[in-house]
Amino acid sequence: MEGREFEFKGMVVNGFLMIFIILLLTVLFVLSFFMKEELGVSAYVIGIVGIVFTFFLWPGIIQLEPNEARAMVFFGTYKGTFRRTGLFWINPFMTAKKLSLRARNLNVDPIKVNDKVGNPILIGLVLVWKLKDTYKALFEIDSQTMASKPNEVGTSLAGRMKAFEDFVRVQSDAALRQVAGLYAYDNNEGGEEELTLRNGGDEVNEQLVQKLNERLAMAGMEVIEARINYLAYAPEIAAVMLRRQQASAIISAREKIVEGAVSMVKMALDRLDSDDIVELDEEKKAAMVSNLLVVLCADEPAQPVINSGTLNH
Template identity: 30%
Template sequence: MTEQQKRPLPGRVRFHADGIPMDDLFRADPAPRTESRTATLPAVHRPARPESPEQPKSRERTGPLELPLRPPPEEPELVERNGPALPGWCAVLVGLTALGAAAALMWRARPLHPVQLLPWEWAALGGCAVVAVLAFGGLTRGRTGSAWVLSLFGRYRGSVRRTGLVWISPFVLRRRIDVRLRHWRSEPIAVVDAEGAALRVVVLVVWSVRDTARALLSVDDHLDYLREQVEAATARVLSQLPADAFRGEGPTLRDAEAVGARLTRLLAAECRPVGIAVFSAQPTRIEYAPEVAAAMRRRQIAALDARHRDSVLTGVIDAVDDTVTRLTARGLVELDDFERQALVKDLTVAFSTRRGGLPGQEQE
């Protein structure tokens, strides 16, 4: 066959199953087609194959691990809300009504009366008895400054802060919690200051239960939690400042107002997640531990004595300088260096004796 016979006729291009022309499969040169050759080929439109509903659109394999996972249902946030409760007079009224209906049915079935109770009347009598038991069994007393926390099968159902006679369902578990403003004085807490000196601190905390649900259900015991947080917050705050400034002026733990404000802020932030509101946390007593109290007392006395001597020396020097300056400025005396030194010495001794003695010397 000649080359012209082997060459396919225009318009009769055979395609492979993948849509590639048959000529391109057997070409020896890998050079790409030119624009002139591609222009001679007619455009062939192939109808799109209908996709089967059973086959996925993508060829990617999907397994059970690649399926989108739904997040687990989140539990509602544990916050205090009003629990199911009714005024006590409603329960009393319902109970009395049920008792009255039961008494009427019993009167109908008295022995001397020829009328007998029907089955539905016996059912009504039993229902009245059940209603009366539920009505009177759910009555309780709400006290001022306390609240009831209700739970059913371990799930929080609400809190009741009503006072007086209240009806609460007898099927729920009721636990009373104190919501009054309370104060607590801690035992001496062992802490250290910024210089490592051992201290004993007593803290007075004023607090109350703000959220009854969190206080009773989020922790095992909110009182123990408060005590532990007081100790932790006291240790953190008091370890950032020295108890006394022996070497100079600066903030110390003797500033009770600043220390108390910082302790209150820290303790309120730590207790807020459990429903406890801290209004005040003030250190009522800060003292050194018994094992270092004697040494710190001597150090404190020495620091006070050094400050006193420094103030005395400063006052004497200022007085001597002022006296010599006035004498020479007014021309009352003319002094050379030797005479000036003698006058300064005499004035220093005189002023220091009057003020309590020079530093390092004892007054006779």
């Protein structure tokens, strides 16, 4: 089982029972001081040694809440992970490193990366992670050097979990750069088939979760969910890309306007011809088409001009 997490198999006593026993022993050893006549000087020896002995028993009391665990280490040897919820007593010479198995949020600040086509972009993510393997988390990575206060890592749950969070943050940065490099920010060529960071949605997020879990597996951590929560062009190209997007939007709008205008002109010519309202030769049809397209495609309302002559002049 070396190198893997397993359940603690050592001696475990109910915590409430052990507290009662320790208190009872303490009372008996204190009473021994008053038995000098029966025991002589040995009464003091028994009392002092017994009280010191009870002091060594108290550190064996541990308490675990739901989704908490204790990695049991006996003079440097891993003896298993204790997960039972409640109050218990174990060997007081056993070091019980407390760990939280609860899900934790991590909001990764936006970083600057290059997308698939080389455009600099800003991208950030939010993820939910938790410990999966306590052995790997404690002994496969050097959490001591990652903590903001290294001296507190060995005894502080908060310091230990902060060190794990720093590890997740660094690996998240690397995974985010890797995934961002696989896709373009947007499909500026107008095609709809290519997957991009903007339209990828769940597929891009699933790819991000996969890359994160590959990197965090060595540390016994698991990413439950990861989502891109910030996406923008880098400031140095944001203005240029905005103008490009505006130009694309204008072109798309013009295409719709021209398509509608041509349809309306065709309908007008067909109605004039079918209802025998007026008979136009090719030259006048061309002039009419030109005028209608100008009116229909113009950005501003056209100024009407009344022709007081006849169509024959």
